Every structure is written in structure tokens, then in C-alpha cells.
Amino acid sequence: MVYLSRLVSDKETEEYGGQSFSTSVYGSRWDIEPIPKYTLPDKEMPPHIAYKLIKDDLQLDGNPVLNLATFVTTYMEDEAEKLMTENLPKNFIDYEEYPATVELQNRCVNIISRLFNAPNDEDAIGVSTIGSSEAIMLAVLAMKKLWKKRRVAEGKPADKPNLVMAASATRYFEVEEKFVYLTEDSYVLNPEKAVELVDENTIGICVILGSTYTGHYEDVKAVNDLLLVKNKKTGWEVPIHVDAASGGFVAPFVNPDLAWDFRLELVRSINVSGHKYGLCYPGIGWALWKSKKYLPEELIFTINYLGSDQASFTLNFSKGAANVIVQYYVLIRFGRQGFTSIMRNLMGIADYLATRLESTNKFEILSDRNGNGLPLVAFSLKDKNIHYDEFDVAHRIREHQWIVPAYTMAPHIQHIKLLRVVVREDFSRERCDLFFMDLMHTIDYLDKMDKDSINVKRTAAQGWRTLKSITLMGFKNQSHKTNGVC
Numbered sequence: 185m186v187y188l189s190r191l192v193s194d195k196e197t198e199e200y201g202g203q204s205f206s207t208s209v210y211g212s213r214w215d216i217e218p219i220p221k222y223t224l225p226d227k228e229m230p231p232h233i234a235y236k237l238i239k240d241d242l243q244l245d246g247n248p249v250l251n252l253a254t255f256v257t258t259y260m261e262d263e264a265e266k267l268m269t270e271n272l273p274k275n276f277i278d279y280e281e282y283p284a285t286v287e288l289q290n291r292c293v294n295i296i297s298r299l300f301n302a303p304n305d306e307d308a309i310g311v312s313t314i315g316s317s318e319a320i321m322l323a324v325l326a327m328k329k330l331w332k333k334r335r336v337a338e339g340k341p342a343d344k345p346n347l348v349m350a351a352s353a354t355r356y357f358e359v360e361e362k363f364v365y366l367t368e369d370s371y372v373l374n375p376e377k378a379v380e381l382v383d384e385n386t387i388g389i390c391v392i393l394g395s396t397y398t399g400h401y402e403d404v405k406a407v408n409d410l411l412l413v414k415n416k417k418t419g420w421e422v423p424i425h426v427d428a429a430s431g432g433f434v435a436p437f438v439n440p441d442l443a444w445d446f447r448l449e450l451v452r453s454i455n456v457s458g459h460k461y462g463l464c465y466p467g468i469g470w471a472l473w474k475s476k477k478y479l480p481e482e483l484i485f486t487i488n489y490l491g492s493d494q495a496s497f498t499l500n501f502s503k504g505a506a507n508v509i510v511q512y513y514v515l516i517r518f519g520r521q522g523f524t525s526i527m528r529n530l531m532g533i534a535d536y537l538a539t540r541l542e543s544t545n546k547f548e549i550l551s552d553r554n555g556n557g558l559p560l561v562a563f564s565l566k567d568k569n570i571h572y573d574e575f576d577v578a579h580r581i582r583e584h585q586w587i588v589p590a591y592t593m594a595p596h597i598q599h600i601k602l603l604r605v606v607v608r609e610d611f612s613r614e615r616c617d618l619f620f621m622d623l624m625h626t627i628d629y630l631d632k633m634d635k636d637s638i639n640v641k642r643t644a645a646q647g648w649r650t651l652k653s654i655t656l657m658g659f660k661n662q663s664h665k666t667n668g669v670c
Contacts, residue, residue, distance in 0.1 A: 209236045246587050252605045252619070253589040255396075255430055255460040259610035261517075264510045268465065274505035276312070277498070285505045288512040295515050297472055299436050300428075300445040300454055308446070309479055310472035311497055312458075312508050316429035318499050319455035319471035323425045324357055324387070326453065326473065329480040331387040334421065340384075348381045349373070349390040350402065350594070359387065365596040371398045371550070375406035379414055388423045388452075393444055394431030397593055397602075399551045399558035401431055404444040404451065411450055423452040423478070430558050432456030433463070437524040438531055439555055452478040458511045461527070461558075463518070463609060468507035526609060530559035534607045537561050537616050546627060550602055559607040564600065571635035574601040576642060577626055584622040 209215060214233050248258040260268075271285075279286045293310035302308035313319040328345050335342035346360035350373035362381045364373045378389055389411065391402045404426055415422055426444060428435075433456060435442050445451060451474065458468035473479045484497045518526065534551075538561045541547040551562040565574060578590035593600040605611075605619070630638070 209233050247585060249610055250585050251587040252611070253587050255457070255606050255608075256466050257459055257463055258608060260463070260465055260510065260514075264464075264513050264517075267513055268506040268510050271506040271509050272504060276503050276505040276508060277501050282505060285509060289508050292470070292508065292512050292515060293472065296432075296456065296470055297446075300432070300456075300472065301447045302472075302474055303446065306475040308472065308474055309476050310470055312511075313455075313469040313471055313498070314467060314500050314503060315459060315469040316427070316455045316457040317469075319429075319469045320390075320425075320427060321356065321499060322471045322497065323453040323455055323473075324359060325483060326479050327388040327423060327425065328357060328359060329483060330423075330478065331385075333480070344385045345387045346383070346385050347387055347390060348378050350378075350392065350395075360385075362386070363595070366397075366594045368597055368600070371395060371593070372400045372402040373407075375403050375410055378407055379410040382411065382414060382420070382422050384418075384420060386420075386422050388425050390425050390427055391444075393426055393428040393435060394558045396430070397591075398562040398604075399430075399560040401435065401442070401444065401552075401556050405448060408448040408450045415450075422450075424448070424450045426451055426454045428454050429457040429469070430460050433458075433461040433523065434527050434530075434558060437520070437527040442556070446474045458507070458514075462511060463514045463526070464507060464511050467504065468511050527559070530607045530609065530611075531555065533611060533613055533616055534559040534561050534605075536613065537605060537607070537620065538563070540620050544624065544627075550600075551604075560604060561607070562602050562604045564602045570631075572630045572633070572638050574603050576630060576638060577623075578603060579642075580630060581623060581626045584626070586619060586622060 209232070212233060214229055214237065219237055248254070251258070274282050274285060276282070276285060276289075289312050292312065293308075297308040297310060311322070313322065324347065327347075331345055332342040344360065345358070346362050348362045348364065350364045350366060364378045364381065366372070367374075372395055373391060378391075382389065389407055391404045391407050393401050393404065395402070404424065408424060411422060411424065414420070428444075431444075432454065435444060445454060453471065453473045455472070456462065456470050458464045458470060459466045462468070479497070535553065538549045538551070538553060541561065541563055542549055546566055547563045548566045549561065549563050551557060551560055565577070574590040578588050581588055588603055588605060590601065590603050592598045593602065607616075633641075
């Protein structure tokens with residue numbers, strides 16, 4: 185769309201750099217002058233020109249709908265978007281000014297806690313976060329603080345806490361990571377090995393409900409049962425935290441009998457992403473505790489600079505309220521029936537895609553096919569001796585606009601390469617068929633190329649990425665000399 189600017193007054197002419205204009209953006213001086221990139225410009229420009237120039241830059245981004253790498257929601261209903269727009273100015277932390285928004289957070293905490301089977305006789309507690317990363321950090325802080333209090337009360341050293349997991353949860357709080365490494369036979373945490381690693385300095389075990397590698401659910405119940413025995417034998421009080429970032433809004437509707445949540449005695453805290461299968465746009469996560477006693481009071485502090493005393497437990501004091509509001513919209517809009525319909529459809533499409541891929545005899549499916557994982561398809565090339573690999577496939581299919589991640593597995597099995605398609609709400613059967621067709625065109629193209637041609641394209645792609653990185657760094661380093669104009 186071409187944006188036509190109006191004639192400006194003498195005053196505005198002076199404000200906009202002395203230029204009178206009545207043509208489109210592309211007939212103005214801003215179209216032929218470099219845009220300031222690294223320092224604040226001396227003069228202002230008209231709002232519609234700034235908007236259009238930035239929008240033009242953003243055209244180079246990938247299309248979120250075709251980004252099959254991300255778990256993050258890329259579709260919301262018009263009513264949800266309207267609610268977000270109407271509430272963009274609200275700062276969530278200002279409880280005094282926005283009590284209705286705080287009430288919506290409390291409702292969300294109650295709804296999600298009950299979805300995760302919080303006991304009726306416990307006082308479950310929770311808080312909204314920017315995403316699951318913040319939520320995990322809060323959970324780790326709570327576990328570390330409780331462990332430290334017990335150690336100090338027992339007169340024991342409290343300077344070497346550790347956390348058992350299959351993937352890194354945090355490296356910010358001076359907690360040693362004790363990893364359960366994956367194997368070719370199992371792409372998830374091994375419960376026996378995890379519990380074996382537990383010692384007197386273990387603040388908890390982190391179990392993942394929905395691996396980002398292959399989508400598998402780790403066996404929370406097995407870890408719980410083994411850890412109960414060890415705790416009883418040693419007198420320790422090691423808890424479990426469940427990272428349900430991706431699976432928390434899937435498992436309750438697709439596999440409701442799966443025991444992974446607060447039904448298990450040692451599951452004390454859970455994090456979940458509202459902006460993944462919670463069906464909200466980016467910027468919302470949840471940290472939940474089975475009871476107040478598992479969230480140390482000293483981590484909850486009071487602020488009063490916003491006009492009243494307010495209790496807070498967060499790493500982000502200022503954040504938009506809109507995401508909390510639309511999470512509540514999604515929960516009451518869809519309810520259990522709606523979530524069940526959506527998640528079952530997603531699982532069905534994932535199974536449909538996996539079946540089609542398998543039928544070509546070109547691919548090996550690495551993700552779950554038994555309903556014990558996320559609605560995604562992780563797959564690798566079946567023939568390991570061909571002249572191209574998964575990274576070549578990912579690079580080539582970008583020419584069809586699809587963004588499909590190629591990556592290697594976790595430490596100790598890095599030699600396994602794979603591709604992954606995340607099935608989100610807007611990945612319909614029709615879109616799935618279009619993707620499959622483009623994928624097979626990509627494979628046909630690569631099959632017809634010889635090894636040398638593949639290597640040339642691979643080297644060129646790597647060289648371009650390196651050149652781009654160096655060029656951007658060079659621009660930044662020179663910004664003081666060019667006044668930020670590149």
C-alpha cells in the first residue's frame with residue numbers, strides 16, 4: 185500500500201527538516217537517505233514515514249504462520265486481539281490502579297491450578313510471568329531457599345546446592361546442574377538415573393512434560409515413586425518441579441489420566457507457557473505451587489511506590505497487563521470442551537503428517553506416536569549415506585517460505601540430526617498438505633543435485649551468514665564515526 189502524505193504547514197515544514205512534501209513516502213527525502221540505526225537522530229520525521237520505513241524493514245522477517253520451528257501461538261481470535269489492544273497501556277504491577285486485572289490473574293491461577301489437579305485441602309498459589317523461563321527461575325529460587333533453610337536449621341553447610349535434570353533449567357542462581365544424559369534408546373530423562381544423582385545438596389528434580397527435541401513427556405510418576413522411597417530412606421525432602429511449558433495445556437485434554445501434576449505427592453511446583461499451547465500471543469507464562477508452604481515468604485516482598493502496599497513475587501516489575509487479560513479470555517472462551525477439541529485436532533494432524541512422511545520411506549519418525557507427547561513431528565532422513573543432510577533440507581525449504589528447524593540432539597547423542605514441525609492451532613490439514621508437497625519437492629531437488637553442488641550451496645549459505653554477521657558488527661563498531669547512519 186502506498187501512503188500519501190498531506191501538505192504540511194510552515195510550522196510542520198520547519199519541524200520536519202525544512203522540506204515541504206505532498207508525494208508518497210518514496211518521493212520524500214527519507215526514502216533516499218539512510219535511516220539512523222545506532223544513535224538518536226537530530227531531527228524528527230513524520231509518523232507515517234517512520235511507520236512505513238520500519239514496516240518495510242520488517243517485511244524481511246519470516247511469516248510467523250509458516251514458522252514451524254516455534255511453539256509460540258501465531259493466531260488469536262479478533263476479540264482477543266481487541267482486548268489486547270484496548271489494554272496495552274496498563275502496567276500489570278500497578279495493582280492499586282488495575283484491581284480488575286489483578287482479579288483476572290487470580291482467576292487464571294485458580295483455573296490452571298485446578299486443571300493441574302491441585303488438592304482441595306491445599307492453598308495453591310501462583311503468579312503470572314513473562315514466560316516459562318521466568319517461571320522456572322522463580323521455582324528454582326523457591327526450591328533453593330527452602331533447601332537452604334532446612335540445611336541451616338540442621339546446622340549443615342548450604343553452599344553447594346544442585347538441581348537434577350535432563351536439560352538446563354537455570355544458570356543464574358549458583359546452582360550446580362546435575363544432568364541425566366540422553367541416549368540413543370531414550371530421548372527423555374531416565375527416572376532411575378535421575379534419582380541416583382540425588383544427594384543431600386539436591387534442591388529438586390526438574391522433569392519436563394514435552395521435550396523441545398522430540399516432544400516426549402518424561403515419566404513424572406516414575407520419578408515421584410522412586411524419589412519417595414529415597415526421601416523416606418535418607419530423611420531428605422527433595423521435591424519435583426515439572427517444566428510443563430509446552431505440555432501443560434495439552435496433556436490434561438488429550439491424556440487426562442496421565443499422572444504428572446499435583447496429584448503426585450512430590451510435585452510441588454509447575455510452570456506452563458500461556459503463549460504456547462495456552463493459545464495466547466507471546467508474553468505470558470505461569471508459575472504455580474501446590475501450597476503456600478512451598479513458596480517461602482521471604483521471597484514475597486512488598487512495594488509501595490505505586491500508591492499502596494502490594495505483595496509481589498516476580499523478576500519483572502513492569503509488564504503489560506494485556507497478556508494476562510487475554511489468557512483469561514482464552515480459558516473461559518474455550519473451556520474444557522474447546523481445549524479438548526483443539527488439542528485433539530492438533531494431535532490428529534501431527535499423526536497425519538507423521539504417517540505421510542513415513543509412507544515415503546524417506547524419513548524416520550523420532551517423536552511420540554502413542555499420545556504421550558506434544559503435537560509435533562520430529563523426524564530425520566532415513567538414509568544416512570546420501571549426499572545431503574537435515575540442515576540442507578531446512579535451508580532449501582526456506583525457498584518455499586517454510587521455516588523448519590534442523591538441529592542436533594542433546595550432549596552425548598549430538599550425532600543425531602533431526603527436523604521438527606510444531607503443529608499449532610493454525611496449522612490446518614490443508615496447510616499440512618501444502619507443507620508436505622513443498623517438502624517432497626525439496627527432497628526431489630536435493631536428490632537430483634550432486635554432492636559437489638550441495639557443498640557449494642552449503643558453503644555459500646554459511647559464508648553469507650558469516651559475512652552478514654561481520655558486516656553488522658562492523659557497522660555497529662563504526663556507528664560513532666557515522667553518527668549512526670550506515
